[in-house]
Amino acid sequence: MPDERTRTEQQNASMLPPDAPIPEMEARGPYERFINWAADLPWWAIILGVVAVIVLYSMLTSAAYRRVLRYLTDSPETSTENLYKAVLVVGERVEIVGEYAGETGDTVVTVINQLLKNEANPTLVSKAGFLVNETPARLTLQTDSGLILLPKDNIVEEEREEIDGKVLVRVTYTQSRTVIGTITAINDKTMRIRTVDEEKETFPTSRVLSREVVETTPCDHEAEPDCQDTQIVTIQRRGETFTGTLTTLSNTNLSIALDDGGSRELKMRDVEYFTVAALTRAFSPDAVERTVTDGDTVRIGYEESDVAEDFLASLSEKDRVRVPLVYSEGEAEVELVRYDDVDALLADTANGELDGMLYIAPGPQHPQVDAWVESHPDANLAELATQVCQSGCRITVKLVDDEITGRVAAEDKDTITVVTTEPEYAEVAQADILERRKMEPGTCALNNLRGCNAGIFLTLRVTFQAYGLALIIGLIVGIMRVQTNPMTFRSKLMQTFFTSASTLYVEVVRGIPLLVILLYAGFVVSPYLRDHPINMPDVLVVVMNAILAVLNAPLKLWNSLGIAYIGDLGTFPDPIRVNLNDEQEAVLGLAFGYGAFVAEIFRAGIQSISRGQMEAARSLGMSYPQAMRYVVLPQAIRTVLPPLGNDFIAMLKDSALISVLALPDLLQLGRLYISRTFRAFEGYNSVAVLYLLMTLFLSMLVRIIERRSRLPG
Amino acid sequence: MSEKKEPIIQVRNVHKQFHTLHGTVHALRGVSMDVMPGEVVLIVGPSGSGKSTLLRCINRLEAVDSGEIIVDGIPLKGARNINKVRAEVGMVFQQFNLFPDRTALDNIILAQRVVRKRSKAEAEEKARYLLAKVGIPEKADVYPGQLSGGQQQRVAIARALAMDPKIMLFDEPTSALDPEMIKEVLDVMLELAREGMTMVVVSHEMGFAKAAADRAVFMDAGQIVEEAPPEILFENPSHERTKLFLSKIL
């Protein structure tokens, strides 16, 4: 193909007759070309373009949009060390060499199974050697065959004996060990696994009350003269103080919405104290009994303070109570009397001057009220109660002081970072890996796209997979639909069967909404397959296992070379259990639904190539496959590519439907974000813009393909 | 004309039916015909008389229902390598059927490479030679869509000749062409006839018939009605149907 393209260009160049007028100077740089192009646009397109740029710019610079976009793209990091979460069985490979001295009458199968079992569970090994070094995790021994390093986890039995001041250790250990952790670096020879994650905490230096060095590990000054000793310190910290709006308050828990946007759940036992508005209310004993009649005036006293004024204002605003209050049931009126001092307020309520009182001040307790009550034991106040605001009020919380122990990793005048748990790493040679129990993609990052499983990544992955499958379905069905050529298709029965089966598929699938097909895939087909294992006839199992054994032999050989583990085909499952996950259901549903459209494109593409093309090719002596390969298909692909591209774009958009299968695709993540933050405008805008960017890019590609596939003349 | 006794094409009592949704068409009803090597045979007849079908059967683009066709000593029915036979028989279509996504040169090169397994250089040399022979060497790198009808048909002839066929079949090669282009195509065909190519031509071009044809065949309703040298057939036909047909076209 490439030489064909260059030929086209050469030919275009040579097409100009020598005496043709010199064409207008073509713009050279991309900038000039862009300006020329823009100058030709109609005025409305220019306005639209400018608006679009402004909108895009404001979206990309606004913090709200940045947060949504980050969320929708699975919050990828630029680079990560968490490549995989892995569970690996590592050990030396045991080779079983020897003769089978079988006098037991075992069958060959038993013998082979026994051998294989030994390989899978490496035998225990016993060794003896002098102790060289011992750490909490490892033992180093000097044996006849050299130094050996043993992880203590692998030691099954151990015996020590002192000989001439040296310790002779006899150990029995398993040769394999299980490494669980996060792969941080990987190449074809080794991988580095973080078996213990680092734990650290960063807090403001203002919280530090005192610090004390508990342990110092001197560093190797000989090797590195400038190095710093590692110190483990214990820091006494003042409890953190939070201010914000109270969301819930109970005896055990307290949660607040912080002023800077976040929220905190706190346990009451961690809280040293908190301040939040409280309301003390009391009545004069007479007033409790009194019935209010028309024309009465109820006198309520309150202490003058901003809090109280605010409270009354909010009361009038929220509950539509007029201030000064008017008793709503009749003509009685409420008179609000302002006091400067709580003591006077309490005294006047007690002596009947006031019917009731309100005192709003920071709580939870009102010690001033308590003090007054204590010092006036005979004062008569009815229904005296202090009520703490339960939610919606300003709150300040101070946590109890605590301490933290660890290595100070970073410190400046504002913050300090203490590592409480140091990470631990293990190097594992790829060749030593006996079994990969688990390899799960780790954190989503640009250097680890495998770990990106949600949002735009899921949308793209599902679309690509489903489209690939749809292409295969479409090609097969499409060819079945055009098999009417008498030159190739002689069996009338087969022809009728093929065409009617494929037509049935196309018509049925095109007539059902894609959403319904997806729901079928997810809630009908997949559960059915899960619940109905398919039993295979024994003969087939035996034959297939034999074939698989042959196919597995080179794979096993390759794996044993330790260059890159690729696994093997395993054994033939019996019964076959089809257990589709949500993503596979979505892929199958989309592919099945789109296969029909793709089939129609292929059919039209093949039929658009006139019969004469095939006949001309065959009259030149080409066989049917040759004619297809060299004459019909290249032309068919030309006609088929642009509509196929359009279908890809359509599928990308329709992939939004898979959110009904509870998959976290782009749309679903957008909806999650919105239900959490109620930012529907920004949320849906971002979803739409991401889809739009992808489809615009793709339709540009399709346009280019279209132009490239157009024939001259 | 030919000294060889064995005919290169033998058509023996061939029947061909087409079954369509609208019924059965009996396109050939017992056609028999021999063509000697180097002979130029012209087939004329009204539309639907089975001329194209006969050519297509000779090239095995259609299988015959009964009867036998032997090309170059090989019976087509059940021939094991029909593609080999086809490569020996070049065919030129009324609608040219050039490959629109390939340049004129590539059109001629393709089958040489695929079927004859010639090297790229050899195939290209041959293609250029043939383009020169049909009079359009300068159109080598032009796509069919940029060629006139006459030029396209000449490329199609060159494409068939590139396979070094022993026989050339022409199915109304000039009837889709404007009058001024007909001559350039006929000139190429005359040249071929002069070089001794065995040709079976469906055409109503009297000029070509008189100048090049050794024999003319008149077909009607799937049968050969009359066979004679062109001068005799056109000027003095013995059958009424021939006369009637000629009176319409002349």
Ligand SMILES: Nc1ncnc2c1ncn2[C@@H]1O[C@H](COP(=O)(O)OP(=O)(O)OP(=O)(O)O)[C@@H](O)[C@H]1O
């Ligand atoms: N593939 C086909 N399927 C069905 N019928 C066919 C097919 N090809 C030819 N026929 C029929 O066979 C008959 C002979 O056709 P043919 O094309 O051989 O005639 P022709 O003599 O070449 O006519 P024309 O001068 O119009 O080209 C016609 O009635 C035509 O309709």
Ligand SMILES: [Mg+2]
């Ligand atoms: Mg015809």
